[in-house]
Amino acid sequence: MPIAYIQRLRERYAAHPPYKWAHHTDAPWAPLAKPISKSRLALISSGGFYLEGQPPFEENDTSYRLIPKTVDVRELRIHHHGYSDADVDRDPNCVFPMDRLRELESVGAIGELADVALSFVMVYSPRREIQERAPAMIAELKARSVDAVLLVPV
C-alpha cells in the first residue's frame, strides 16, 4: 500500500503553517508525437543539483540551472530544503539518472538526449512555480526542440 506522505508530512511539520498541497481534478495532456527511440528527451530534476561555478540556489528562487548532459555526476552539488540524500550522495542516478540516460541514448532506446538537463529547487508558492519558473523552462525546452521530458521531482 503506498505510504500516505501528505499525512506524514502534515504531522511532522504540525508546528508550521500547513503547506498547501497542489490539488488538481484533471490533468493537462500533450500527446507523444513519436516513440522515445525517435524523440529528443530532456531530464528535469527538482533535486537542487548545480555545478561548481554556477550560482547556488537561494530561498524562494525560481531560477533553474542547465546541467550539460556530459556532466560527471560526481561533480554535482545539491542545494535543497532537505531530503534523505544519503543514497543520492553515493549515486546521484537514484534521482538524476544521467549516466543511465546516456547509455540508453547510445544503444538507441532514446532518439537523442537533450544537450542539457534542467535542475531547480521548489519554492513554496505554486503560483510562482506556474507563472515564473514553468514558462521559462518551457521556453528553454522549446528552443532546444525537445519532444519529451522525464521529470523526477524530489
Place this chain on the structure above:
Amino acid sequence: MSSAWDITFEVRPPRAVFVNFPLNHQTGKAHDPALQRQILLDAFRAFETLWTPGQMLTLPNVWDPNDRAWEAKDWGPDFESYGTTGTTLQGTPERILNRAATAEHA
C-alpha cells in the same frame, strides 16, 4: 517519476510512473545500474502507452522482498531527512556530495 503516490495523484500530471521505493529512489537504488536502466525503460514504455490524461502506472519493483520496515519509517516521526553524510554546510541548506563516496562510484 514518482515514489509518492498520494502527492502525484493530487498534482495529476499528464502521465506518471510510480515506483514504491523510499523517497528519492524513483529511478533506482544506488549503484544498481541494471535496475536503474530497467526502471527508465519501463517508464519509456509507459510514456508511449499511457494515453489517458492523468494515468499513473505502478511498476512491480519491490524495495526489499524480505523487509518492509522502511514503509513504516520513511518520513515518519523519527526520520532523519538529511541522511548521515555530514556534508551540510553550516547555516545553509547546501550540501556537497560526499567526496569520500566517489571511490565506490561505478
